[in-house]
Amino acid sequence: MTVPADKPHLSREHMLALLKQMIRIRRFEEKCAELYTREKIRGFLHLYDGEEAVAVGVIPVLDQRDHIVATYREHGHALVRGVPMTAVMAEMYGKQEGCSRGRGGSMHLFDAATNFHGGNAIVGGGLPLAVGLALAEHMRGGDAVTACFFGEGAVAEGEFHESMNLAALWQLPVLFVCENNLYAMGTALALSESETDIERKAACYRIASEAVDGMDVVAIEAAARRAVHAVRESRKPYFLECRTYRLRAHSMFDAQLYRDKAEVEAWRHKEPIIRFQTWLESNHIIHADDVSRIQAEVDAEITEAVAFAEAGTWEPVGELTRFTYAESAPPPAR
Amino acid sequence: MTVPADKPHLSREHMLALLKQMIRIRRFEEKCAELYTREKIRGFLHLYDGEEAVAVGVIPVLDQRDHIVATYREHGHALVRGVPMTAVMAEMYGKQEGCSRGRGGSMHLFDAATNFHGGNAIVGGGLPLAVGLALAEHMRGGDAVTACFFGEGAVAEGEFHESMNLAALWQLPVLFVCENNLYAMGTALALSESETDIERKAACYRIASEAVDGMDVVAIEAAARRAVHAVRESRKPYFLECRTYRLRAHSMFDAQLYRDKAEVEAWRHKEPIIRFQTWLESNHIIHADDVSRIQAEVDAEITEAVAFAEAGTWEPVGELTRFTYAESAPPPAR
Amino acid sequence: MKQETVKAQMIETTYREAAKEAIRDAIKRDERVFLMGEDVGRYGGCYAVSKGLLAEFGPEKIRDTPLSESGFTGAGIGAAMAGMRPIVEVMTVNFSLLALDQILNTAATVRHMSGNQFGVPVVIRMATGAGRQLAAQHSHSLEGWYAHIPGIKVLAPATLEDARGMLWTALEDPDPVLIFENVMLYNMSGTLAADAGPVDIDKAAVRRPGHDISLITYGGSLWKTLEAATSLAAEGIDAEVIDLRSLRPLDDATIMASVAKTRRAVIVDEGWRSGSLAAEIGMRIVEQAFWELDAPIGRVCSEEVPIPYPRHLENASIPQAPKIVAAAKAVLGRA
Amino acid sequence: MKQETVKAQMIETTYREAAKEAIRDAIKRDERVFLMGEDVGRYGGCYAVSKGLLAEFGPEKIRDTPLSESGFTGAGIGAAMAGMRPIVEVMTVNFSLLALDQILNTAATVRHMSGNQFGVPVVIRMATGAGRQLAAQHSHSLEGWYAHIPGIKVLAPATLEDARGMLWTALEDPDPVLIFENVMLYNMSGTLAADAGPVDIDKAAVRRPGHDISLITYGGSLWKTLEAATSLAAEGIDAEVIDLRSLRPLDDATIMASVAKTRRAVIVDEGWRSGSLAAEIGMRIVEQAFWELDAPIGRVCSEEVPIPYPRHLENASIPQAPKIVAAAKAVLGRA
Numbered sequence A, B: 001m002t003v004p005a006d007k008p009h010l011s012r013e014h015m016l017a018l019l020k021q022m023i024r025i026r027r028f029e030e031k032c033a034e035l036y037t038r039e040k041i042r043g044f045l046h047l048y049d050g051e052e053a054v055a056v057g058v059i060p061v062l063d064q065r066d067h068i069v070a071t072y073r074e075h076g077h078a079l080v081r082g083v084p085m086t087a088v089m090a091e092m093y094g095k096q097e098g099c100s101r102g103r104g105g106s107m108h109l110f111d112a113a114t115n116f117h118g119g120n121a122i123v124g125g126g127l128p129l130a131v132g133l134a135l136a137e138h139m140r141g142g143d144a145v146t147a148c149f150f151g152e153g154a155v156a157e158g159e160f161h162e163s164m165n166l167a168a169l170w171q172l173p174v175l176f177v178c179e180n181n182l183y184a185m186g187t188a189l190a191l192s193e194s195e196t197d198i199e200r201k202a203a204c205y206r207i208a209s210e211a212v213d214g215m216d217v218v219a220i221e222a223a224a225r226r227a228v229h230a231v232r233e234s235r236k237p238y239f240l241e242c243r244t245y246r247l248r249a250h251s252m253f254d255a256q257l258y259r260d261k262a263e264v265e266a267w268r269h270k271e272p273i274i275r276f277q278t279w280l281e282s283n284h285i286i287h288a289d290d291v292s293r294i295q296a297e298v299d300a301e302i303t304e305a306v307a308f309a310e311a312g313t314w315e316p317v318g319e320l321t322r323f324t325y326a327e328s329a330p331p332p333a334r
Numbered sequence C, D: 001m002k003q004e005t006v007k008a009q010m011i012e013t014t015y016r017e018a019a020k021e022a023i024r025d026a027i028k029r030d031e032r033v034f035l036m037g038e039d040v041g042r043y044g045g046c047y048a049v050s051k052g053l054l055a056e057f058g059p060e061k062i063r064d065t066p067l068s069e070s071g072f073t074g075a076g077i078g079a080a081m082a083g084m085r086p087i088v089e090v091m092t093v094n095f096s097l098l099a100l101d102q103i104l105n106t107a108a109t110v111r112h113m114s115g116n117q118f119g120v121p122v123v124i125r126m127a128t129g130a131g132r133q134l135a136a137q138h139s140h141s142l143e144g145w146y147a148h149i150p151g152i153k154v155l156a157p158a159t160l161e162d163a164r165g166m167l168w169t170a171l172e173d174p175d176p177v178l179i180f181e182n183v184m185l186y187n188m189s190g191t192l193a194a195d196a197g198p199v200d201i202d203k204a205a206v207r208r209p210g211h212d213i214s215l216i217t218y219g220g221s222l223w224k225t226l227e228a229a230t231s232l233a234a235e236g237i238d239a240e241v242i243d244l245r246s247l248r249p250l251d252d253a254t255i256m257a258s259v260a261k262t263r264r265a266v267i268v269d270e271g272w273r274s275g276s277l278a279a280e281i282g283m284r285i286v287e288q289a290f291w292e293l294d295a296p297i298g299r300v301c302s303e304e305v306p307i308p309y310p311r312h313l314e315n316a317s318i319p320q321a322p323k324i325v326a327a328a329k330a331v332l333g334r335a
């Protein structure tokens, strides 16, 4: 565990909060996996197991006014950002009490209240959008940051290149957060990029960057502080590579033929929750009952979320096409 | 003028040939500009004035079996490659004796006999195609090289990024030739790229590269020899940046509001034909009458090409839809 | 009242100038509005629509972009989502294919899939159509294709009034609006009220009333269709000409009212025939007014071929007045 | 003759397996054939179509690509131009928008604009359709949209025979062929002749003969339409069901022969209604068989909305047997 000396927030409370958020995501998703087998949740479900430290390390560093753009593997991001777990779970069920009215499901969590701009299921599709959110900020002279999360697989898409160039060229306040979990579905990084050192991509566009151990929530938080600070002050983009690993299947339909069990096992030893918890315990910062208390709180929250989702209602079929367009017609001419 | 010591082909004949090819392109295009004002040639016409040394330096280094992919600014490439000037001029007229049956015009010169794969009017559109031609070569175990020409403006397109990565990842024999003339229509390089040193893009994909004075035909030829040799031997891509300048308007519809006359004038002093010719004369390699002989030959060839195009015929309207699909139906099932 | 007798002062202008005036007006009216696209600034716009605007508004409001259609269109969508009112110019519809993922998968879906939390009030302008001998990669008419996409609106200004007036209304729309400007119209000149301004975008217009047949069209083909109507008139056939103006949504009411009157229709559309917008309109007429038809519906579309370079073949590829006349007469049984 | 009495040996299989067998067979038959696309190799194909093929043929013939739809589709086009016979797999039609420039501006134009000097014998396979609750960015049915493009051919195998047989014929075609596999069909099981092989790709098939009405469809909707036909039969309505098989070119002759017989038609298509392939087919019927129609043509398409996630709304978005029944009865005046 890296603990930089200059950490202002490294209080016990703060560390408990980090731990709790990671556990919250993990257990929420474990419940989702279970609900998936029970067919309460359908469609694609992409779990964040092993990668929780990234969202937990980065997102709380952002301000309320900042924007977030995420991918289809975004439950963790939404939860940490403060989208209520009830609304997220109802969304996973497809109920109209969900954070996207039930229409988006797992891959399309949206929440205007927290500037959570989705949930994008097109790999790389969120990158130009993030550039645009930052462009708006730039033009209005605001100082909000737009954080854009994406996998290393997205780096091969043309949109990555165009977005990095635009953000750097126009000096836009985008924080690019690459969640490098070494695989894009079944495609290992070495089969996807001729240059496998992802952080180097930033230099190609003259974007400042840092790579960080994506399994170390404290290191990520420290790096995120530097990154967000740099973007907020310089009004320029910044690239943060978080080196992590996906411990589970890509989605619920994945036999994982493309990697060895041993590789997964080796990574499981580095996984961020146990690692952080063990470190906290061995440094006597927390105690066993802190963890059980957290788990109990989280479990209660999950139970409530499931109950909320179960009690939720289906959007009437008659509303199917509502909001394909805005309901308020444009004002008449002149 | 750079004249590397180790140049095997630096005979008088060879130098005369280089000079002649450049003059051939220049005068051919001057005639085209004239024919454009006379409305013999229509549509878009993009002249290569100032950039001739690139095609002339690179293309003769290629072998007959090699492939070429070009852009809409490709008259020079086609002529140097050996597409008959008659067929190119007839194409500019839209006559069916043209190298693309008259259907392509200036932007779509094609010639199967010389592996000239067009003339592509979508900026960046030829790059993936070149990767595919090289992939075919790779899979068949042949040793042909695919040379892909494109402007520095194309570097901003996602296709550039995807193509560079694929070629490097799969180790395909593509010679990427970037004709960096500093402008994409009216957009100066600094308004288009956050990293304006184009050659550096190659390193981002682990592609070997070189930048060369694009106004110096001898230097280009030497660089092209190194490049083609590298691709042929290593079966890997190579990136050659030719730093040149477009002395005329982007196309025939361009008021050139985006640059100073003085800038253009300054570059005119570096233009490749006079520069090479002056050097050859001051080193007593050629004489004034060599140049006049070349000009006479070229003029005769142009006169013949114009006559050929004038005498050419219009494709009958009845054939309009011919070859939208191949005429031989696919064989029946089994 | 006095005002009724005062004729609006008219000015001589062109479609290009009208489009420019619309942009200028919008930027002045609303500080959230800006123009972005390839060569809109220093170059002056590939069809010179934005010439002079950089000097007037500066490089932030008239933003030149690199050649990155997906990137900057997506950026326009994002900026709109964040409350700006970007006018994204994609040089021509041919290049918009590179941006289609952003348009279809993001702009068109966000409002619905976010449960109405986010909207995308972007306007995307592009040139469309053939006629300048630009050959197979520069001559597409894909506006009808775009009209297939729920979540966006599609406009096709054919007149000076609409070139001047549709933009502001589109910018006021909370959803993405695509505006297609036919390349052959930019040089069209005529008179326009000096105080011309925003126009509605939800009604088709009857550009020539008539009784014998409805000729339904839009954009660049409107003028060819009006020419055809004049020829038909010389032969005693009184054609009604409808300018759709909005391709999505379509103004079914105006179409059906016309067909109910004339009982015959020909649709003229520069898209390739199979899967053309003309097919959609024909099908709607069949669905909504079948029993009022006295004859099969005709259509005049582009030939199904990548548009070739030579003038005579390009002309033969796309709708022309004589073909429209012939189609109308065929429907009237007078071929 | 003896052979006529020998029944072909039948095997139990699935659409997925049939599609895989087609790929395996093609790679074995012709050394120019290879498969490329995202996750076709190590992962086994996002819909498991190519599972096992990497082990059998190695990574050159079963080529995993990075997430670069435009790049690798363009590379497939280039390789085809150079004489190879690539099968490019784009995971789903939703992502193919990123490759559309290469498909429309290059693959579809090269033969014509080069004056027949170069051709692009590429085959591009993609999954299409809704039904798996994958929401607004993963549920498009854009095959009808692709059918608008001259220069390419578009196939939609709906049966095991066609999943097995269309690929080789497509690979033999000198022009680009797109094959759309409906996601809901992969698990469909049934029997197939053990020696099943290539099939023609230029004829529509009458999957159920009938006299009262023609139900015209393709792909995933075929099975819903057959189900509807069964329901209609129970009510004494004898529907003919046509499986288009090829969406471009369309087999007009089979369609018109059917309509000439039944005098009524409903077209079923999973594309969004406005600008759907159904509109094109309806328009062709009007153009070619207007006088044989006894009633307006009906269509059952997808609702004009980005497909939502919840089962009940997704179901309501796309064609279903009861809607087809209702549309047929409406056309027959028995609603």
Ligand SMILES: Cc1ncc(C[n+]2csc(CCOP(=O)(O)OP(=O)(O)O)c2C)c(N)n1
Pocket: A073, A121, A122, A123, A124, A150, A151, A152, A153, A154, A155, A179, A181, A183, A184, A185, A246, A250, D038, D067, D069, D091, D095, D098
């Ligand atoms: C444009 C596009 N192509 C393909 C897919 C299918 N797909 C979904 S996720 C994925 C892998 C993405 O990998 P990465 O970007 O590394 O993110 P991760 O899933 O590892 O978090 C693929 C290929 C898609 N959704 N969008």
Ligand SMILES: Cc1ncc(C[n+]2csc(CCOP(=O)(O)OP(=O)(O)O)c2C)c(N)n1
Pocket: B073, B121, B122, B123, B124, B150, B151, B152, B153, B154, B155, B179, B181, B183, B184, B185, B246, B250, C038, C067, C069, C091, C095, C098
């Ligand atoms: C995808 C696409 N976008 C825009 C255009 C319009 N356009 C044609 S050439 C050009 C500039 C290209 O510049 P560059 O690549 O530097 O080549 P150059 O013309 O300088 O040789 C532009 C914007 C196009 N043809 N294709």
Ligand SMILES: [Mg+2]
Pocket: A151, A152, A153, A179, A180, A181, A182, A183, A184, A185
């Ligand atoms: Mg990944």
Ligand SMILES: [Mg+2]
Pocket: B151, B152, B153, B179, B180, B181, B182, B183, B184, B185
């Ligand atoms: Mg240039």
